[in-house]
Amino acid sequence: MAREPHLSAAASPAERAYLAKSRGRYRIACLAFALSFLAIAIRLVSLGFAAVEPGSGGIRDISTTVHRPDILDRNGRLLATDIKGATLYADPAKVIDRDELVEQVSSVLPDINTGELLEKLKQGKRFVAIRRELTPQQQAEIYELGQPGLGFIEEYRRVYPVGATACHVVGHVDVDNKGLAGIEKFIDDNPQLAMSAPANDTGGEAVTLSLDLGVQHVVREELVNAMSTFRAKAAAGVVIDVKSGEVRALVSLPDYDPNHREQALDKDRLNRMTSGVYEMGSVFKTLTVAGALDAGSSTLHSSYDASAPIHVGRFTIEDFHGKKRRLTVPEIFIYSSNIGAAKMALDLGIERHKAFLQKLGLLNRFSTEIGENAAPIVPSPWVRLNTITIAYGHGLSVSPLQLAAATLPLVNGGYAVTPTFLPRSRTAELQAPRVIKTSTSQSILQIMRLNVLKGTGKRANVEGYRVGGKTGTAEKVVGRHYEGSALLTSFLSVFPTDNPEYLVLVMLDEPQRVAETHNEATAGVNAAPTVGKIVDRIAPILGVMPKLPGDAHKFDDKVLASY
């Protein structure tokens, strides 16, 4: 583009004019080339920066099921995980010879319905699923067939290695790996849960629960034993940390194996701890006494005349373990006097009684991570008779877990801690609202311990672990009457009573009078000993230190004796 003086010197005026004109064109052409090269360069650079799509090497991975986080117990033991399996499908548009394909596939999978498959292939859809959850070996064999119309989809499949042991808490998933019940459903509703949790050792996501698999197993096993010993229809049990509200174990029998999800449809296998409401019986006296002591309408030294039944309308309130005399408050509790409890509740007053139960959350539906509990059945209107019967646990139906939750403040010093299935620190109680006085809580612990030492709960006593508790024997409503032979027995307990750590609630549905219990069927002979056996086994797992009188804890031969 330099000026060309030698040309201009020799050129004629016409040429000069021509050159002057073409110089402009020459510049425009140069500019056009420069611009287009610049454009190409920019495009190249931008392509260079663009991310290469992963997996573009021709390997297809069309997965239809979602990958779920693992579920672990508090000690990192696996409760649920995903493993991969292949699903075989056919694309009819690519199939060359249908009959040959069906024949070859059935040589690997002999149990498929060949006629039906042939029919589906003829319909001309683009996707015919043949078999889910192939084993790697079957997959390899089908791959060897070399049929063009066949393909595989890698799918995740949920497995529950511990089977039925924790089924009601963990829940289960549907065929597309979506959570249907329990924590599985909670995870789907709260995806942030898995993301915030620390990854497991394979780098996948994991959700840790408050459950302890060891405790869960013991509770389940003891309940299975109790169900067969006392020939009960059903049983349920829960262990809760009273300070943090963490549920350490929750069992409801009969249960199901979440690996066979169709079992969960059976109505009989529902979670009785949360989905059933029951009139819990005398365990409610714990609440009645707590309400009366907290409001100051009674003290531990108050006494009530329990010698004669109470008549209200056409109802007569009597005592099962009748003493026919004046009873003090601890006596009412340990002899489980209906008359005494009713009189205490009346002393407290109908409104205050109701308000106290409301404060403990017994009159409203409550929910946990494993779903909403069944709503309590609250009498309306709430009259004097209701207060009398609710004082000893009839006339108000609640789910057992709700009762356990309401009892937590009674035994942890007065803090309304809510039960949770996720890990929580024990300092949580300090943030929870205080609903009753510490002194009331102390008194309740004393009389619960007294009941196990001297009252109806004797069989729950366990060497070293200071169990305290209250029995409950309720007659079930069959048709329109209370049926004396259909009982619901329960034992609400806490250990160790000098510094409460865990609450244990066990419930047996229709235990029978059997020889082992001297033809009795009350809670004192079936639910109480079941709790005793459970506490005896779980206390060492939970790290509760035993205390024995004297120097039984000496380091000597006895310590080494059983090895």
Next chain:
Amino acid sequence: MLRFINICLVVALVALAYVIYDGKYQARALDEDIVGLRKDIDTEQDAVAVLRAEWSLLNRPERIERLATKHLKLAPARPQQIVTLDTVSDNDFERVRTEAADDTLPAASGPATKVKSVPVSGVAPAPGAPANLDEDLPASTKTVTVKTVPIKASPIAKAASSAPLVIPPPVTVSPAGE
């Protein structure tokens, strides 16, 4: 002169083109490697998931409990057997140690060295049972015949046993790997 420059430029152009194509092909090969490695990692992770599920299946509390009652002479710990270290004086410890040593071979020099020889072959004691310090443990371990317990009707076991799990050589996870 001009021709020389032009020749140089053409040569440079050809060389540059070669370098670029070479780089490009190397990059593509690396991309393919990445895809392959990702797939391998996926396969390994799937295999690990299966193994973890199986580990958990084999460590179910009820199975361990059954094996422990069958093969081990252990009983659940009684409250009398639980002591804290601060309640144990040196005298107590020495006394029990010498008593224990008297009962056994002179070679055995106390419970502390015994702990090493506890190859209870993968079977953990029952929940709550403390570590085994038994004097005649070597003898008892001989009687322990660890059978491979057939697991029935579990989907994982089925998947794991019917499939020789296409697991290439064991995963060697080294922290220093790239």
